[in-house]
Amino acid sequence: MFKITNIIKAAGAVLGAFLFFLLGNWASGALYSIGGSAHGDEGAEVAMMTATPGGLLDKGDDAAAAPAEEVVALVLGEGDVAAGEKVFGKCKACHKVDGKNATGPHLDGVVGRPVAAVEGFGYSDAFIAHGGEWTLEALDAYLTKPKDYIPGNKMSFAGLPKPEDRNNVITYLQSLGG
Known part of the structure; x- marks a missing residue:
């Protein structure tokens, strides 16, 4: 038999979990x-990406008229090696990076290497068909x-959305x- 105290405890647990959520x-x-405050301020400005990786422009119409020194662009391969090594922890x-393959191919020497070129690694057909070179x-x-x-x-990794993180990993x- 259920006692009323058990029902109250169960209801309290459900409400507590909902409050926590x-x-x-x-x-x-x-x-x-993303894009301003979490409370939906309509006047909040949103930064937009330029065609240059890492370049940001303001949302307003006057963004094109902004002086060049206000637009910050990342130069691929000129990031922070230490920060890149830290981000590489996800990889x-x-x-x-010691010349040995694991679930994925080793990545030392990847910059400038042909795609799907590590000896002894079983690449997917998609990688083999892609071809090309791992440029910056x-x-x-x-x-x-x-x-x-x-x-x-076959790689299940979702990616690195931040241009700074990608640049730092590439530099590393x-x-x-x-």
Whole structure:
């Protein structure tokens, strides 16, 4: 038999969990808002990407008239090696940089290497058919969203959405040489 106290405890647990969910949603919205505040301020400005990786422009119509020194563009391969090594921590589950293959091919010497060229690694048909070379631009495009750059590849990694992170990882990989 259920006692009324058990029902009250169960209801309290459900309401407490709901309150926890609402507070978590509010806190994450405050921390990770996109385009202004989490409270939907219509006057908030949103930064937009330029064609140059890492370049940002303001949302307003006067963005094109902005002086060149206000637009900050990343130069691929000129990032922060230490920061790139830290971001590379996301890749270490599948890739090594010591010349040995793991779940994925080793990535030391990847910059300038032909795509799908590591001896002894079983690449997917999509990688083999893609061809080309791992230039700085190709790595940047691939690391943005691997499944879009080479459709049908086996890598489950979603990508690095921040241009700074991609540039730093590319700089780190470039520093490893071959």
